[in-house]
Amino acid sequence: MKDPQKQHKEQQLLGRQQLYQTIAAIPRGKVASYGQLAALAGHTGAARWVGWCLRHLPKDSSLPWHRVITASGKLAFPLATAGYLRQCEKLEQEGVPLKNHKVSMKLYQWKP
Numbered sequence: 001m002k003d004p005q006k007q008h009k010e011q012q013l014l015g016r017q018q019l020y021q022t023i024a025a026i027p028r029g030k031v032a033s034y035g036q037l038a039a040l041a042g043h044t045g046a047a048r049w050v051g052w053c054l055r056h057l058p059k060d061s062s063l064p065w066h067r068v069i070t071a072s073g074k075l076a077f078p079l080a081t082a083g084y085l086r087q088c089e090k091l092e093q094e095g096v097p098l099k100n101h102k103v104s105m106k107l108y109q110w111k112p
Helices: 004-024 034-040 047-055 082-093
Strands: none
Touching: 004 034, 004 047, 034 047
16 A cells, blocks of 8 residues: 555645646647636646746746746746746747736637
């Protein structure tokens, strides 16, 4: 019989791997919300978990983290911080503009 703690850790790792594969699938020029990604990865209602996973990505990760925004179209970083400016720049390079500090989810939300 498997150790319950070990089994839980394996499930957590599998969940993060599913999430990372989902984020990797977001096409250039599109965005997805934290909650949308949680649901697509099989964790409906776990938007904060998605944020936690992204916050703990290795610094050299090639995952397109910048394509993940809030359901209202806002960036999760506080305005004018280094993270906000970096994410904004990456999105604009992909043709995703911000208007009044928001991305139009109607135009740019990924619909897999």
